[in-house]
Amino acid sequence: ILNVEQSPQSLHVQEGDSTNFTCSFPSSNFYALHWYRWETAKSPEALFVMTLNGDEKKKGRISATLNTKEGYSYLYIKGSQPEDSATYLCASLYSNYQLIWGAGTKLIIKP
Amino acid sequence: DSGVTQTPKHLITATGQRVTLRCSPRSGDLSVYWYQQSLDQGLQFLIQYYNGEERAKGNILERFSAQQFPDLHSELNLSSLELGDSALYFCASSVAGGTADTQYFGPGTRLTVL
Numbered sequence: 001i002l003n004v005e006q007s008p009q010s011l012h013v014q015e016g017d018s019t020n021f022t023c024s025f026p027s028s029n030f031y032a033l034h035w036y037r038w039e040t041a042k043s044p045e046a047l048f049v050m051t052l053n054g055d056e057k058k059k060g061r062i063s064a065t066l067n068t069k070e071g072y073s074y075l076y077i078k079g080s081q082p083e084d085s086a087t088y089l090c091a092s093l094y095s096n097y098q099l100i101w102g103a104g105t106k107l108i109i110k111p
Numbered sequence: 112d113s114g115v116t117q118t119p120k121h122l123i124t125a126t127g128q129r130v131t132l133r134c135s136p137r138s139g140d141l142s143v144y145w146y147q148q149s150l151d152q153g154l155q156f157l158i159q160y161y162n163g164e165e166r167a168k169g170n171i172l173e174r175f176s177a178q179q180f181p182d183l184h185s186e187l188n189l190s191s192l193e194l195g196d197s198a199l200y201f202c203a204s205s206v207a208g209g210t211a212d213t214q215y216f217g218p219g220t221r222l223t224v225l
Contacts, residue, residue: 043113044214046214049211089153098156099144099159
């Protein structure tokens with residue numbers, strides 16, 4: 001059974017601080033890694049899709065890296081703002097088109 | 112607004128009943144995905160369709176079925192409903208359902224089974 005794990009489960013960060021969290025996934029038959037941002041009472045919104053080992057993507061203050069050999073991805077947020085408060089989900093896609101989702105990291109930014 | 116629409120927004124029904132949830136993908140998207148989010152649980156992938164054909168199946172119960180129609184809208188049918196089926200059901204769509212395709216999520220249908 002394929003399992004994607006995210007850590008930590010939740011995180012409280014002071015406004016202005018930088019933070020990062022992890023997504024671990026089985027690397028066998030891996031195709032792509034997705035990161036989504038999910039605000040309360042809204043739908044998940046795509047942040048990044050990464051496929052190649054060593055990939056780095058950036059969108060404003062948020063960036064992500066991918067290591068497909070060891071099966072992990074990091075999401076970084078620089079200079080956290082209150083609007084960054086959300087649950088960050090990762091999902092890993094495999095060769096049978098199965099997209100396996102992690103349980104998410106809930107990020108709370110303290111003003 | 113992602114461009115994905117789902118109806119109804121809320122649905123309240125009784126155990127043993129059958130319901131149909133509807134999803135219209137973004138214009139031009141060929142692939143549709145269905146997800147279930149139960150209380151305190153993450154997103155559970157149910158099923159994916161691409162251009163009318165089933166492409167991938169996740170943890171979908173036998174009581175649940177889905178289809179994608181020629182106009183690309185999709186329906187998720189839930190039958191013999193149980194209390195545990197109460198959840199938020201999301202539909203997402205993507206251009207082709209390929210490996211690097213971004214999925215765009217609809218607003219969800221909240222199902223309550225009493």
